[in-house]
Amino acid sequence: MLPSSRAGAPAPLVAGSSVWETFDAWLRRASTVIGDSADALDALNVFPVSDADTGSNLQLTLAGIARAVPDVNRGNLGAVVQAAILSAHGNSGAIVAEMFSSVCRSLERGLPGAGAGPAGTRVAVLLATVADAARRAVARPVAGTILTVAADAARAAQQAAEQTPDDALALAGAAQAEARAALLRTPDQLDVLAAAGVVDAGGQAYALLVDALVEVLGGEPAVPLAAADVAPRPLPAAGGPEYEVMYVVHDATAAALDELRDRLAALGHSVVVVGEDASAGGLAQVHVHLAEPGAAVEAALGAGRISQIRITALDPVAAPSRTVVSVVAGPGLARAVTAAGGVALDRHGPHPLAEELSATLRRAGGDVVVLPNDMETLEAATHLVGRLRAERGGRSRHLVVIPTVAQVQGLAALAVHDPDTDLDSVVAAMGAAAGHARHGAVTVAEGAAMTMAGRCEVGDVLGVVDGDFVEIGDDVTAVATRVAARLLAPGGELLTVVLGAEAPAGLAEALTAWARRLPGAVEVQVLDGGQPRYPVLLGAE
Numbered sequence: 001m002l003p004s005s006r007a008g009a010p011a012p013l014v015a016g017s018s019v020w021e022t023f024d025a026w027l028r029r030a031s032t033v034i035g036d037s038a039d040a041l042d043a044l045n046v047f048p049v050s051d052a053d054t055g056s057n058l059q060l061t062l063a064g065i066a067r068a069v070p071d072v073n074r075g076n077l078g079a080v081v082q083a084a085i086l087s088a089h090g091n092s093g094a095i096v097a098e099m100f101s102s103v104c105r106s107l108e109r110g111l112p113g114a115g116a117g118p119a120g121t122r123v124a125v126l127l128a129t130v131a132d133a134a135r136r137a138v139a140r141p142v143a144g145t146i147l148t149v150a151a152d153a154a155r156a157a158q159q160a161a162e163q164t165p166d167d168a169l170a171l172a173g174a175a176q177a178e179a180r181a182a183l184l185r186t187p188d189q190l191d192v193l194a195a196a197g198v199v200d201a202g203g204q205a206y207a208l209l210v211d212a213l214v215e216v217l218g219g220e221p222a223v224p225l226a227a228a229d230v231a232p233r234p235l236p237a238a239g240g241p242e243y244e245v246m247y248v249v250h251d252a253t254a255a256a257l258d259e260l261r262d263r264l265a266a267l268g269h270s271v272v273v274v275g276e277d278a279s280a281g282g283l284a285q286v287h288v289h290l291a292e293p294g295a296a297v298e299a300a301l302g303a304g305r306i307s308q309i310r311i312t313a314l315d316p317v318a319a320p321s322r323t324v325v326s327v328v329a330g331p332g333l334a335r336a337v338t339a340a341g342g343v344a345l346d347r348h349g350p351h352p353l354a355e356e357l358s359a360t361l362r363r364a365g366g367d368v369v370v371l372p373n374d375m376e377t378l379e380a381a382t383h384l385v386g387r388l389r390a391e392r393g394g395r396s397r398h399l400v401v402i403p404t405v406a407q408v409q410g411l412a413a414l415a416v417h418d419p420d421t422d423l424d425s426v427v428a429a430m431g432a433a434a435g436h437a438r439h440g441a442v443t444v445a446e447g448a449a450m451t452m453a454g455r456c457e458v459g460d461v462l463g464v465v466d467g468d469f470v471e472i473g474d475d476v477t478a479v480a481t482r483v484a485a486r487l488l489a490p491g492g493e494l495l496t497v498v499l500g501a502e503a504p505a506g507l508a509e510a511l512t513a514w515a516r517r518l519p520g521a522v523e524v525q526v527l528d529g530g531q532p533r534y535p536v537l538l539g540a541e
Contacts, residue, residue, distance in 0.1 A: 019107065022216055024072035027080075027100065029222065030212040031062035036224035037208055044201035047145065047192050048091060048270040048289060049242065049314045053339070054201040057090030060335060061097055064089075067499070067528050068508060077104040079512075085275040085285045086248065086308070086525065089339055092202040094246075094287045095134045095146055096209070098274035102133030123171040123217075124157040139261045139271035144189030146202030152182035153210060169217045176214050179207040242268075242289050243419070244312045245296040249275075251282040252304035263299040264288045289314060293420055307494065307523065312341040313419055322426070324417055325360055326371040326410050327353065327381075330501065330531030333407055340414045347377065348532065354380055361388060367398045367423050369430065371410040375467075378403055398423055402431050405467065406439035407529065408496050408539025413437075433541075438490070440465045440483040440538040442476055476503070476535045477510050484511060487540035488522065495522055496539035498529035503536055511536075 034041070034055070041055025064087025069080050081101045088097035106129045131150040141147050156178030157171045164170045186200040187193040193200055204225065211222035252260070254277035264271045268290025275284030282304070288296050293311045300306050324342040328334045334344035345360060347353050357377075361368055361384065370385065372378040378401070385399045400423070404410045413430035421429075441464040445456045451469035456462060463471025463483040470486065473479040484495060495515050497508055508526045515522045529537065 061093035
């Protein structure tokens with residue numbers, strides 16, 4: 001049981017060696033509460049666009065941080081910041097990532113402004129730091145959003161600190177009460193919320209984060225939001241198509257990031273730039289909504305190296321001009337595909353994959369690009385697309401299969417899909433990205449057999465590279481490391497780690513630590529794929 005500040009015990013968030021335990025507990029409890037509330041937060045989401053993804057994005061963001069850093073301590077606060085930046089999804093996800101990053105920075109600096117003062121005062125300083133960091137990350141703050149709720153909650157905590165500076169739980173409780181009150185005021189501050197009859201989804205998420213903090217400090221348990229309690233009124237369609245663009249910028253200076261934020265604000269809206277400048281780690285996540293996605297990427301040219309570009313169409317009303325269908329092996333992979341603007345088909349779903357793929361291709365609008373992501377599906381998809389082309393006599397739309405034979409190849413191809421580019425150019429770019437993604441995996445032998453690596457017995461751990469068994473061992477982490485070494489031997493800047501349903505604890509951290517010891521800069525991207533049979537899938541680019 002976590003320590004409590006109720007009976008005179010020091011508040012664990014700010015007392016001695018317990019600070020790391022409590023910060024870790026807050027992160028994990030917040031991730032669970034947001035995950036359990038994701039559907040309801042999605043339903044609330046009408047600002048900045050009504051695309052029903054606030055809860056999903058926050059779930060991906062917090063789960064990504066919690067997965068990347070399973071045990072927060074003094075020595076890995078930098079890793080938490082990096083995980084937050086790289087895991088950020090969507091507008092609210094980027095803001096919350098900056099909030100958790102600001103907590104880490106404050107703990108590293110010893111909470112400037114609170115000194116060695118009372119525990120409650122330190123909680124107030126942390127909440128003020130969170131609110132200020134979030135507001136600075138947004139190019140054009142809007143009243144009635146998560147920024148407003150966070151600022152009002154922080155002010156309430158600071159006022160309470162004047163009366164009970166030693167009681168961290170009381171301070172958090174004051175922030176909780178004001179966060180709930182501020183949330184109810186958001187429809188009065190933002191017309192689109194009033195029109196839909198809902199509170200702000202991001203503000204609701206922040207209130208849940210404070211609820212989780214109160215629980216961790218010994219207060220009342222946080223209660224997830226139920227989707228059944230949310231019923232927004234329909235809104236008129238937006239004026240024209242827009243896209244959400246996100247990417248990571250490496251090694252940019254503080255001045256370059258400020259200039260980039262200003263350039264993006266002139267091009268679009270909902271601009272959030274979070275992360276560190278080159279003097280403090282050099283990793284920043286960029287988010288913007290605009291009509292011309294290419295312009296958002298061009299704006300960053302010269303600021304630093306760009307990676308992990310994600311472009312998602314935000315217009316939920318208009319039929320898509322192109323659909324990218326990706327066959328996935330687990331629920332986490334499905335979420336990643338959906339977040340990137342694709343349509344995910346689970347090969348382990350309740351219906352035969354061939355039937356699902358046929359139905360999806362028949363009802364898809366415009367051009368269709370298929371990412372099979374394994375050899376069996378590649379054969380079936382190629383046959384199906386040939387039949388559909390014959391039925392239509394080549395009329396009305398194009399159907400294209402990109403020959404991806406691994407999940408990481410599909411992710412690489414989807415990452416470069418630009419809905420604003422002509423089909424031929426897109427297929428060329430996606431095919432090239434898939435072809436450059438070397439792929440591997442780790443599985444466990446279900447029977448004795450001869451392989452390229454020698455004879456294996458039941459229960460042996462097998463390493464696969466480009467479809468061939470090349471490693472045999474008795475430890476998943478050790479075999480995964482050897483597979484990753486093979487994939488990166490020709491060179492590479494990015495190692496993708498897709499954790500399966502049976503991934504051992506600490507696998508992602510071990511691979512990340514190993515990659516950081518390699519000569520040259522190798523970035524590690526971790527995804528909780530949830531696939532069966534394969535504890536980990538690996539990709540190198």
